[in-house]
Amino acid sequence: xxxxxxxxxxxxxxxxxxxxxxxxxxxxxxxxxxxxxxxxxxxxxxxxxxxxxxxxxxxxxxxxxxxxxxxxxxxxxxxxxxxxxxxxxxxxxxxxxxxxxxxxxxxxxxxxxxxxxxxxxxxxxxxxxxxxxxxxxxxxxxxxxxxxxxxxxxxxxxxxxxxxxxxxxxxxxxxxxxxxxxxxxxxxxxxxxxxxxxxxxxxxxxxxxxxxxxxxxxxxxxxxxxxxxxxxxxxxxxxxxxxxxxx
Amino acid sequence: xxxxxxxxxxxxxxxxxxxxxxxxxxxxxxxxxxxxxxxxxxxxxxxxxxxxxxxxxxxxxxxxxxxxxxxxxxxxxxxxxxxxxxxxxxxxxxxxxxxxxxxxxxxxxxxxxxxxxxxxxxxxxxxxxxxxxxxxxxxxxxxxxxxxxxxxxxxxxxxxxxxxxxxxxxxxxxxxxxxxxxxxxxxxxxxxxxxxxxxxxxxxxxxxxxxxxxxxxxxxxxxxxxxxxxxxxxxxxxxxxxxxxxxxxxxxxxxxxxxxxxxxxxxxxxxxxxxxxxxxxxxxxxxxxxxxxxxxxxxxxx
Numbered sequence: 001x002x003x004x005x006x007x008x009x010x011x012x013x014x015x016x017x018x019x020x021x022x023x024x025x026x027x028x029x030x031x032x033x034x035x036x037x038x039x040x041x042x043x044x045x046x047x048x049x050x051x052x053x054x055x056x057x058x059x060x061x062x063x064x065x066x067x068x069x070x071x072x073x074x075x076x077x078x079x080x081x082x083x084x085x086x087x088x089x090x091x092x093x094x095x096x097x098x099x100x101x102x103x104x105x106x107x108x109x110x111x112x113x114x115x116x117x118x119x120x121x122x123x124x125x126x127x128x129x130x131x132x133x134x135x136x137x138x139x140x141x142x143x144x145x146x147x148x149x150x151x152x153x154x155x156x157x158x159x160x161x162x163x164x165x166x167x168x169x170x171x172x173x174x175x176x177x178x179x180x181x182x183x184x185x186x187x188x189x190x191x192x193x194x195x196x197x198x199x200x201x202x203x204x205x206x207x208x209x210x211x212x213x214x215x216x217x218x219x220x221x222x223x224x225x226x227x228x229x230x231x232x233x234x235x236x237x238x239x240x241x242x243x244x245x246x247x
Numbered sequence: 248x249x250x251x252x253x254x255x256x257x258x259x260x261x262x263x264x265x266x267x268x269x270x271x272x273x274x275x276x277x278x279x280x281x282x283x284x285x286x287x288x289x290x291x292x293x294x295x296x297x298x299x300x301x302x303x304x305x306x307x308x309x310x311x312x313x314x315x316x317x318x319x320x321x322x323x324x325x326x327x328x329x330x331x332x333x334x335x336x337x338x339x340x341x342x343x344x345x346x347x348x349x350x351x352x353x354x355x356x357x358x359x360x361x362x363x364x365x366x367x368x369x370x371x372x373x374x375x376x377x378x379x380x381x382x383x384x385x386x387x388x389x390x391x392x393x394x395x396x397x398x399x400x401x402x403x404x405x406x407x408x409x410x411x412x413x414x415x416x417x418x419x420x421x422x423x424x425x426x427x428x429x430x431x432x433x434x435x436x437x438x439x440x441x442x443x444x445x446x447x448x449x450x451x452x453x454x455x456x457x458x459x460x461x462x463x464x465x466x467x468x469x470x471x472x473x474x475x476x477x478x479x480x481x482x483x484x485x486x487x488x489x490x491x492x493x494x495x496x497x498x499x500x501x502x503x504x505x506x507x508x509x510x511x512x513x514x515x516x517x518x519x520x521x522x523x524x525x526x527x528x529x530x531x532x533x534x535x536x537x538x539x540x541x542x543x544x545x546x547x548x549x
Contacts, residue, residue, distance in 0.1 A: 002348060006344075006348035007348075010334075010341055010342075011334075014335070014337060018335070081334070084331070085328060085330060085331045086331070086332065086333065088331070089333075092296055092297070092298055092326040093346065093349040093392075094318045094351070096318075
């Protein structure tokens, strides 16, 4: 455990030293909230069934943070470490090799939580953000969404032969997630075709689940979303286990 | 025997990149493996280090099986891999501290940094170190475990001559401290200077394992005597015991031979006949000659 703590601690520091990571997981979501909150405010809106724009945006942006850490940061650092033989070098020490990978997952998880906390504080302080759900339900929805999206990222890291390939795939997966799932642009304003497209993208289910639970709905109303996210987790974990290589 | 390799076979895409290799390494020696690129040196060292597991045959390192006892083994050996880099933006002390935390009884990395003249770089980013400094760091990270055996895979590749020389002295120092060193290199001078015994690997096979001296003897290589003289009876020289060939380029004469007294015979002849010669030098066959001979023979056989 001491080894896991130490390697995670170092990787956490290294994450914070990388501008792109810090900006997109910690700063950008709050910036977005300040911009759209500034434009639309948090007054009850007909488009969101009487909810405020900020109250609806925050859980969606949480999904966006999960996509940034899970689809961009996680696979790129794992495939980069493999390409540069860092994984191989770490494996030639007494540390349990599983911890090396776990530390990457943990760091990105912690950063996701941190990004979420900052987003929450900005929403609370600037826009009087409301959280209408149950804390425990939200925790379950958050952890399931994170594991599911992270598993996609890990699968990308596992089947990519090199970092270039991983970067291309991560971008192909990430950008539709950003714009076509309700994570940044609400599905409510989209035509039917786009809504149908969104149904093919995994993050949509995380956005629906997080948003619903945040706004006070019960977990049991989201069995479809939960099932899809669990299915993705199972499939991507299997791909990772089968395809992952240390070098 | 501190390392024993028996009948090691590694197949990669249907080709035996390591082809029934057996050898052993004695405690306290510097054991070197040389061979052309693609000979299987790195594959072999990685099997012994426990990084590669898809092999057949038996490997024992300090009596342990690298496939099974990896945790125990990694507390007893130190590893430097070919072409490793480190995390971006990690500092020297951070990577040292992280590696220390992996081991049961780590050496204090501050004193290792000091011994290797890297202490003033303790707060630098690893990415800002020079090639030589980075290789020193690689050795330090291998030494943190306070290992009995150190594995160095092409440590001096890419270093400038000064850095290479200072690396050699560091490695000699490690041997004095009682460490066993297993290294691969493609620099013959390095192997000749450092290694007590050398294994020559070619096309997946270990073709010879011995001391440099014995390798040269075994392959019956010639010594060469070169000198300048203006008046000389070449026929007489050719009849001197031990001479195998003779070549004259202008005033320079180049005589090759392989008898024990060959050099002496030449000198005696020159002295007895009062021949005025200058710029005489004796060129001993080197490891490189052995290496070229072995690898050339194998190529012809193909």
